Amino acid sequence: MKIDRYLIQDTDGKILSKLDPDDTGGFKSKGEAEAKMNKLKDRLAELQDIFFAQKGHALLIVLQGMDSSGKDGTVKHVFSGINPQGFTVTSFKKPTLDESAHDFLWRVHKQTPAKGYISAFNRSHYEDVLVPRVHGDQEKAETKRRFKQIRYFEEMLTEENTLIIKLFLHISKEKQLEKIQERLQDPTKHWKFDVSDLEERKFWDDYQEAYEDIFKETSTTNAPWYWIPANHRWYRNYLALAIVVKTLEKLDLAYPKLNSPTPDISELISPRH
Amino acid sequence: MKIDRYLIQDTDGKILSKLDPDDTGGFKSKGEAEAKMNKLKDRLAELQDIFFAQKGHALLIVLQGMDSSGKDGTVKHVFSGINPQGFTVTSFKKPTLDESAHDFLWRVHKQTPAKGYISAFNRSHYEDVLVPRVHGDQEKAETKRRFKQIRYFEEMLTEENTLIIKLFLHISKEKQLEKIQERLQDPTKHWKFDVSDLEERKFWDDYQEAYEDIFKETSTTNAPWYWIPANHRWYRNYLALAIVVKTLEKLDLAYPKLNSPTPDISELISPRH
Secondary structure, eight states, X not given: OOGGGGEEOSOOSOOGGGSOTTOOTXXXXXXXXXXXXXXXXXXXXXXXXXXXXXXXXXXXXXXXXXXXXXXXXXXXXXXXXXXGGGEEEEXXXXXXXXXXXXXXXXXXXXXXXXXXXXXXXXXXXXXXXXXXXXXXXXXXXXXXHHHHHHHHHHHXXXXXTEEEEEEEEEOOHHHHHHHHHHHHHOTTTGGGOOHHHHHHHTTHHHHHHHHHHHHHHHOOSSSOEEEEEOSSXXXXXXXXHHHHHHXXXXXXXXXXXXXXXXXXXXXXXXXXX | OOGGGGEEOSXXXXXXXXXXTTOOTTOOOHHHHHHHHXXXXXXXXXXXXXXXXXXXXXXXXXXXXXXXXXXXXXXXXXXXXXXXXXXXXXXXXXXXXXXXXXXXTHHHHHTSOOTXXXXXXXXXXXXXXXXXXXXXXXXXXXXXXXXXXXXXXXXXXXXXXXXXXXXXXXXXXXXXXXXXXXXXXXXXXXXXXXXXXXXXXXXXXXXXXXXXXXHHHHOOSSSOEEEEEOSSHHHHHHHHHHHHHHHHHTSOOOOOOOSSOOOOOGGGOSTTO
16 A cells, blocks of 8 residues: 555645545445454554654644535544554634634644554644634735745654654545535434535635645655545545554654663562562 | 432441442343443434534543543543534643633533533542542641532533533552553553552552542532442443433424425525526
């Protein structure tokens, strides 16, 4: 499985139309991927245990994508099975008054993972170069400045031992409508329906364009963007998981040794104790 | 499965010696429990999905127990499989300078779950009526005052729709030594070994006595203590999971309905979109 195929590098800002949201990476069926997925999940659990014990690095996974692209589902299916003690998810919503009174990276920085920990951001600081831009109140110069600030911020994090992976869940406009319909028809999904999603859908092209700039300006060697074909949920989950596992495998992971000579506890092992 | 057997109620402060850490609730083997455990895990995932959608209640699970009683393992085995988006774990360590400069409930309150969320506390505010008490710098009047403050705090939380379950993982002194030995012998567990655990072990009886008082003073109808026989990891995990599931099942859980008339999206379903 070559994940490099999904790496976004040196783009000319016109890449999305060339990426197929229906791509399944050669898999012919969901079943074929599922067996491999289970193995990868076990592998993730193994790696996470060492990662947590070693506390040498942190791992930050940024999830972005259009409404209904499956950010929630990816978190659920990729990371159920992980030891929740070493994992956190932060869903960034509309900023609170207090958050808006600070720079846009303030609330994000607070949620970055400590060494040994893995964090997923469900939406992120990238919303701050999307929503205000699409809705017209962010000037070009400001967007540009934020891109620079994001690069510096992510550079600092990686220099200080936080690995960063950024995943863009890529669905087609038709698939989005299908998923909105699902939410309206399935009573267990009604709660996910938000009428504003229909409004935002009208700005589809503007959002895609804003993403093109994001990829151009912020896909760096240390904090790369990957695109995840997301029309098929099962491939989306499989690929996201594979990227996380491959990223951890590149590290020199090992359980720490005892930091002192092994104490002699034989004296404790007596009927008296 | 009757979990009420494990409820600690109206104790006279001399209960621990009567509770068998080897108890397996009638199960004859690990295998027998495992099949049921898998069903319970699926059930937890189902319930959590509705709980998260409904956002009517929060659930707080407090885990306490002697060193090596299996708090970390319980979190890992009971809650792997849960959707991590709706679940957080907080491990309370030695307070920082900033935390110590506040009342002891300050850092705890900040980590309580929002409605729709489940949180596990790996250690908790109960450490503040354990460690300083055993090591002699907490006066009786202060411990007593803190018990009252804890009762009021937990009462407020439950009145405001947070369910609280408090689990005491009960191991024997012999089992603790066995587990310390494991940590010394197994290279994948070396990182868990802490030489201070051997020091603290000398205060075993004082800790047990402090726990007796905790049960007497803080096991309330709304925020009850359960004891979990923890000499057998598999039964510990099974019982903790069963208590969580039964607690959620008592709620009137249902997916929320659409809060507005179903919008007509047929006009969107055309080749133009």
